[in-house]
Amino acid sequence: MTIDPSVAAKLVVALDVPSAGEALDLAAKLKGRVGMFKVGLELFCAEGPAFVREVQKAGPVFLDLKLHDIPNTVARALEALLPLDPSLLTIHTQGGPAMMEAAAEAVRAHRQRGGRTRLLGVTILTSLGPEALARLGSTAEPGDLALHLARLAKDCGCDGVVCSAREAAAVRAACGEAFHRLTPGIRPGGVAAQDQARVVTPAQALREGATWLVVGRPITQAPDPAAAADAILRDMATA
């Protein structure tokens, strides 16, 4: 199958598996087919920072730890992580403006030293719908709150946000093309949403203006992960 490399570069595969062996096996099957590999909490907690370098041998890494704490603690954690030079790193926007500014300053300094890391703020998790937000005490719609937090993340120096693709077009209109939109909650037509609440198909996510699509279980739990990735890429190519 011939897929335009600029389309493949937009697909990030979440290596949400419990061990280094399984993650490297998946990365080997998908190497050269997809744009980036996500190392998230499960794998990072199991295998530690040094393992990120192993995954980087197969492709660029999105290190998704969603840091959320007081400004000093987050900045210090970033100082410890940035030598790994991941392509993307996440913090939670709801840690507040001062936390985001401290994180952005640490990432800016890293880039001035030649690093490549871009900082993304997580807005409203794609697993949250209106009912869950109401139970958290918010009367806002998830999309409205995500847009508000995206604007704030931009003001505080983040390079982009994580949001549902349902919000990507509004974020792009408000924050500009250069402010990245990384969108999880991707489900090909007919595939179960599982614990995701705000889901979008791969082609629709691109049409809405997503910079990157993050896909986990639809690829990692497929009997043939490479074939599942190819099917998603074919859908993306129709956007």
Ligand SMILES: O=C(O)c1cc(=O)[nH]c(=O)n1[C@@H]1O[C@H](COP(=O)(O)O)[C@@H](O)[C@H]1O
């Ligand atoms: O930051 C993320 O990557 C993220 C943010 C969010 O709002 N929702 C979300 O699902 N994710 C991640 O995206 C991936 C989605 O996995 P699947 O639902 O299996 O495709 C998981 O690794 C989540 O940790």
